[in-house]
Amino acid sequence: MGRSLKYEIPGTDWRRSTLELADLGFEGLFGPEFNSPQERVLEIGFGRGEFLLELAAKNPESAFLGVEVSFKRVLKMARKVGRSGLSNIRVMEARGEVVLGDLIPADCLDAIWVNFSDPWPKDRHAGRRFIRPEVVADVAGSLVRGGLVQVATDDVPYAHQISEVLAGESRLRNVHEPLPWLADVPGRIPTGYEIEWREAGRPLHFFTYERIAAQGGGELK
Numbered sequence: 001m002g003r004s005l006k007y008e009i010p011g012t013d014w015r016r017s018t019l020e021l022a023d024l025g026f027e028g029l030f031g032p033e034f035n036s037p038q039e040r041v042l043e044i045g046f047g048r049g050e051f052l053l054e055l056a057a058k059n060p061e062s063a064f065l066g067v068e069v070s071f072k073r074v075l076k077m078a079r080k081v082g083r084s085g086l087s088n089i090r091v092m093e094a095r096g097e098v099v100l101g102d103l104i105p106a107d108c109l110d111a112i113w114v115n116f117s118d119p120w121p122k123d124r125h126a127g128r129r130f131i132r133p134e135v136v137a138d139v140a141g142s143l144v145r146g147g148l149v150q151v152a153t154d155d156v157p158y159a160h161q162i163s164e165v166l167a168g169e170s171r172l173r174n175v176h177e178p179l180p181w182l183a184d185v186p187g188r189i190p191t192g193y194e195i196e197w198r199e200a201g202r203p204l205h206f207f208t209y210e211r212i213a214a215q216g217g218g219e220l221k
Contacts, residue, residue, distance in 0.1 A: 005072065011082035015074060016065075016090045021103045029090045030063045037063035037088075039110040042142075044096035044130065045069075045117050049077040051191045055113075056089045058189075062110075066091045067099050096130060100138040109142050112149045115191050119155035131162045133169070140171040143211035148175070151207040154197045159205035172209040181205040 016029050026040055039062040046052045046066040056064045066089065068074050074093040081089050092099070096114075117130040131151060139149050149172065153159050163180040166172055176182055185206045190198075198204060 005075065006079065007075065009078050009082045011085065012087070013078055014081050014087075014090050015078045016092050018092065018094050018099070018103060021065075021092065021099070026065065026104065026108055027063065029065065030088070034063045034088065037061060039063070040108060041065070041111045041113070042067065042099070042104070042109050043113040043115070044099075045114065046077060046091070047073065047115070048192050049073075049080050051113070051115060051189050052077075052089065053080060053084055053086070054189045056086050057084070060086075060088055062088060064089045067094050067096050069093070069095055097135050097138070100135065100142055104138075104142045106141050107144050110144055110147045112139055112143065112147075114149070114151045116152055116154060116193055119153060119158040121155065121157070129158060129161065131158075131165050133165055136165050136169045136172070140169050140211055145211055145213065147211045149207075149209050149211075151209075152191075152194070153205050154194075154202045156203060156205075159203075162205070162207060166207060166209050169209075171211055171213070173212045175208040175210050181207045 021029060027035055027037065030037065039059065041062055041064045043052050043064065043066045046068055049066065052064060052066045066077065068077070068091070071093050074091050077091045081091065114130060119129065143149065151162055151166070153162060159181065167174065174180070183204055194204065
């Protein structure tokens, strides 16, 4: 028999809803103490949460929103954030494409992280992959000029798709060019899955793209 799910939150419950994000805006989720954060950071699919927790601990003046589709993972992450005592993280149960497409305004975020999203390896499921043109268009529109989107995958076919889709967005520039990606990023905070996959010898792919001015000078998201 598996463990029963614990619902109580030790400390402050920093879970927020999509309705709150729509009503209050990104900074409104964090209250007056973060009305002018150093950076506004979004992680799509935080998984077990260790990456987001460490990133927030190292950058206490920045505001971090983590989004996951799994209620159980959001609950577990809320418990971890509550135990950590960190006040610069908010977590939300939502689809990343909905948050980016409908709830984050243009020119809002300084950084977006997508770490090892589901590669949906079967051909008939490939359309479910998170990194696809319409989503990347919303990524680009949500970033401030000079903002970064950082993507990681261990799946080789998905890596090639990610490379093609990111390179196809005119408002983004590959920071690592002429290389399409890096196999290792010194100093990067590893996720738990990343450590396991590296030890297993699986190939890792790390992408970093920067928001640049739109071609033709437009500012539409």
